Amino acid sequence: MAESDPSDILSWENVIYVADFLIRSNDHHIALLGGEPTLHPQFVDMTLYLLERGFHVTVFTSGIMSDERLEQLGSYLTTLSPERIQFVCNLNNPDQTPAPKGETEKVFQFLTALGRWTTPGFNIYRTDFSLDFIFDYIARFGLQGQIRLGLSSPIANQDNLYIKKEDMKKVIDRLYGYRHLFEKLRVRPSLDCGFPLCYFTDEQLGWFYRMAGPMNFGCGPAIDIKPNMDVYSCFPLSNIHKRSLFEFNSIQEVVAFYLDLHDRIRQDSPGVFEECAACIFRKEGRCSGGGVCHSIEASCP
Amino acid sequence: MKRPALVCPHVPSLLEQMNGYDIAVRVDHLPDVSRAAEDVRSAGGVLTRVILETDQPLSTVPIPEDWAGIPIALFAPGMGTYRDLSRQIQRWRDFKIHVYLPAGNSENLVSARILASLGVTCCLVFDEREPDWAALSDLMTYAIFGPAPHAPVEPFHHIAEHYSPGTYLNWGSLYFDDPKEYLHLDSRGRAALSRRDLSNGLFIAEHISSINDPLENEEYVKGLNAWRHYFLEDHPCIMCEGWKICLGRFGFNGSHKAGCSRFAADMLSEIEQYQSQRQEENPQEKTA
Numbered sequence: 001m002a003e004s005d006p007s008d009i010l011s012w013e014n015v016i017y018v019a020d021f022l023i024r025s026n027d028h029h030i031a032l033l034g035g036e037p038t039l040h041p042q043f044v045d046m047t048l049y050l051l052e053r054g055f056h057v058t059v060f061t062s063g064i065m066s067d068e069r070l071e072q073l074g075s076y077l078t079t080l081s082p083e084r085i086q087f088v089c090n091l092n093n094p095d096q097t098p099a100p101k102g103e104t105e106k107v108f109q110f111l112t113a114l115g116r117w118t119t120p121g122f123n124i125y126r127t128d129f130s131l132d133f134i135f136d137y138i139a140r141f142g143l144q145g146q147i148r149l150g151l152s153s154p155i156a157n158q159d160n161l162y163i164k165k166e167d168m169k170k171v172i173d174r175l176y177g178y179r180h181l182f183e184k185l186r187v188r189p190s191l192d193c194g195f196p197l198c199y200f201t202d203e204q205l206g207w208f209y210r211m212a213g214p215m216n217f218g219c220g221p222a223i224d225i226k227p228n229m230d231v232y233s234c235f236p237l238s239n240i241h242k243r244s245l246f247e248f249n250s251i252q253e254v255v256a257f258y259l260d261l262h263d264r265i266r267q268d269s270p271g272v273f274e275e276c277a278a279c280i281f282r283k284e285g286r287c288s289g290g291g292v293c294h295s296i297e298a299s300c301p
Numbered sequence: 302m303k304r305p306a307l308v309c310p311h312v313p314s315l316l317e318q319m320n321g322y323d324i325a326v327r328v329d330h331l332p333d334v335s336r337a338a339e340d341v342r343s344a345g346g347v348l349t350r351v352i353l354e355t356d357q358p359l360s361t362v363p364i365p366e367d368w369a370g371i372p373i374a375l376f377a378p379g380m381g382t383y384r385d386l387s388r389q390i391q392r393w394r395d396f397k398i399h400v401y402l403p404a405g406n407s408e409n410l411v412s413a414r415i416l417a418s419l420g421v422t423c424c425l426v427f428d429e430r431e432p433d434w435a436a437l438s439d440l441m442t443y444a445i446f447g448p449a450p451h452a453p454v455e456p457f458h459h460i461a462e463h464y465s466p467g468t469y470l471n472w473g474s475l476y477f478d479d480p481k482e483y484l485h486l487d488s489r490g491r492a493a494l495s496r497r498d499l500s501n502g503l504f505i506a507e508h509i510s511s512i513n514d515p516l517e518n519e520e521y522v523k524g525l526n527a528w529r530h531y532f533l534e535d536h537p538c539i540m541c542e543g544w545k546i547c548l549g550r551f552g553f554n555g556s557h558k559a560g561c562s563r564f565a566a567d568m569l570s571e572i573e574q575y576q577s578q579r580q581e582e583n584p585q586e587k588t589a
Contacts, residue, residue: 012411013439016418020449045383052390052419076384 010227015046018225018245019053025251033060033224044072051084060121063089063110064103074113087118088148091137093130108141115141119190125152125161127170135181145185149175150192153236153293165272165294169199176204179211188212193219193234194294196272197287198279217281219288221258223251233258236293262292302516306349307509308477308485308496311337313344315488318510320345325374325477327352335367350374350399352477359400359412360385364392374477376401376426380412394420399455401476405430410440417444417452424455424475427550434560441568445575460546461572469545471528480524484509494524542566 022030030050037043038061050057065073077085089111094104111118120134120143134147151171152162163171175189182189189212197217200208208215222234229245231254232238241261248254270277271289281287306323309315311333316324324346326337334351341348352374355362360381375398380386386393393400393416400416402409404425410433413423425437444454445461453459456472464470473479477496484492485499492506493499505520506512515521528548531539538549543565551561 012415016414016443019418020447023449042383045387048384048387049415049419052387072384076387 008227010040010046012042012046014227014229015049017229019050019055021245022055022251023053024249027251028055029058030055031058031060036062036064038065038069038073043069044076047085048076051080056083057085059085059087061087061089061110063087063091063107065106065110067109070109070113078114078117082117082144085117086144087114088121089118089143090121090123091134093133095133096126096128096130111137111141111143115143117144119144119146119148121148121150123150123152124163124171127163127167127174129171129174131175131178131181135185135187138185138187146188146190148190148192151194151291153194153291165290168196168272168290172199172204176207179207182211191215193222193288194291196276196290197281198273198275217287218285219262219291221255221262223254223258233261233292236291265292302481302514305480305482305484305515307492308352308483310486310488311340312488313340315486315490316340316344316346318344318490321347323347323349325350325352325483329353331355331362334373335365335371338371348372350477352376359393364389364396364398368392368396368398370397372397372399374399374401374424378403379406379409380416383415390419394452398422399424401426403428403430404432404437407433407436410436413454414440414443417454418447418449420452422452422455426476431560434564438564438567441564442571445571456550457568460568461575464546464569464572464576466545466573469528469548471548472550480515480521484512484515494521494527543569545569546572 018030022028032043032047037059040046047057047059089107091107092099099107118141120137122129122131122134131147137143138145138147151168152160154160154162172195181187189208191208191212193216195215195217197205205215223231224233224235224238225231225245230242231245231248232240232242241258243254243257245254248257266289271279271282271287272291272294273289276282276289279287279289282289304322306325307319308325308327309319311326311328316326319341324341326341326348328334328337328351331353334353338348338351348371350372354376356378358379358381359375359377360383362375362377369392373396377400379402392398399422400413401424402413404410404427409425413425416423425432440454441457443451444457455475459472459475460470463472471479471481474482477483477485480494484494484505485496486492486509487499487504490508490510491504492509492512493504498504505518505524512518512521530536531549536549538544538547538552541547541562543551543562546569547561547565551565
């Protein structure tokens with residue numbers, strides 16, 4: 001569930017509606033994202049509620065929050081197993097993306113209190129990124145042994161920093177360059193959507209498989225629901241083809257709607273590269289040819 | 302006619318005289334609940350509810366293990382924070398506790414939905430404060446048509462299940478306020494038709510033992526149809542589309558407001574839709 005405008009706040013009625021909707025759809029996982037979801041005045045209450053309804057909850061956070069909120073998280077959520085609730089803390093490299101000192105301290109306080117429940121997340125938006133600091137944090141704060149790696153994607157109808165298709169190979173090579181640290185510290189790389197299969201060498205694929213198991217090179221709808229119950233396919237497509245959750249009877253219907261939309265977009269622009277059109281792996285469904293957001297970007301000069 | 306249950310104060314010497322009666326016993330303090338239930342049972346009464354009014358929010362009410370199995374009607378001003386309530390949510394759900402919350406506080410309309418969605422039966426109390434009719438209407442739709450399993454939200458569930466187009470529906474028994482179902486006793490055993498009459502000293506018998514057949518008691522028979530005074534007074538409520546399912550109960554303090562009228566009419570229409578859907582799904586089933 002996503003929130004972008006601070007005045008656009010999720011109500012209890014809508015939380016209950018979404019919970020009912022997902023349960024009816026036999027879907028028992030929910031991710032809370034933002035904005036910053038912990039800013040919601042009833043964040044702890046709503047999270048406990050969703051847990052009570054039987055959901056596994058993942059919270060995407062910057063880790064920056066008031067002392068009071070952190071204390072609430074500490075007293076109400078740390079009694080729960082990490083199997084039931086997990087935080088993904090999106091971290092920035094303090095050297096490459098310096099933050100004010102106060103913010104860094106806040107993140108450290110969060111990681112100190114909730115490290116056992118936290119998977120570090122890192123959004124790659126430049127080719128010279130560095131992951132060393134994350135390995136350091138994992139050891140220092142006892143974080144979960146996995147790094148969730150997202151590829152910054154173009155957002156439809158918006159200017160933003162993202163990895164251009166011609167730079168993807170550099171990103172993959174640089175990631176692979178960290179293999180010794182991943183292996184030594186037994187940390188699993190977890191790749192988000194948007195990585196094209198053909199940019200990995202067989203050696204790289206073998207190594208990723210050994211470290212993290214089967215990889216997914218697909219790009220499907222990762223349905224986001226806004227506080228006002230608008231839905232969209234995923235964050236990069238948040239500015240287009242919005243619908244209301246009330247138009248659908250199940251999450252499967254929402255996914256089917258956006259899969260159809262993806263298919264229609266792919267008809268004009270099958271993938272990130274020209275070669276995607278004839279690619280056997282794309283036809284067999286093992287690779288989507290990068291994210292559909294790249295296809296939109298390619299078709300909009 | 303089934304003998305009405307008795308709403309009694311928790312006075313052991315009184316309860317001992319009520320052998321064989323259905324008893325709803327009223328207690329003043331949280332720690333008295335299990336003792337009162339035990340006193341009713343040991344005196345040979347059939348416990349229907351322990352009634353407790355507290356000024357504490359639910360989240361601060363401790364629920365001891367020995368409340369298990371005791372039917373409790375707990376009147377509280379509000380839910381409090383969910384995060385605190387959640388520590389005992391399993392007991393709220395698994396024990397036989399019905400929660401009563403004032404409908405005039407909009408937060409309680411949200412709380413009722415939260416609690417019901419977690420399996421806790423809730424009942425809204427229509428008191429002197431006017432509810433937010435739009436929010437109430439939304440809750441009523443959830444209570445009747447909510448697609449995921451949830452506990453009843455009263456009075457909506459009761460009305461939807463028991464409404465019959467050919468007759469009036471009195472749902473006062475949800476609040477122990479229907480002489481057909483409940484008579485109210487004071488500590489001396491004097492009987493009144495309602496809690497209000499009890500407070501005002503209006504008794505229909507000097508001792509409950511003097512009432513063998515309630516229908517032979519003139520005051521009792523009058524009380525059964527008390528709602529008829531609306532007709533005698535030519536009250537605007539009687540012209541309301543929703544009268545048959547309201548009998549003046551939504552119009553707080555007996556007054557008539559456009560808000561309640563619209564609400565009751567909407568509710569009637571939703572209930573008719575609900576019953577017709579249910580009949581389509583189960584053609585064998587007859588409406589109430």
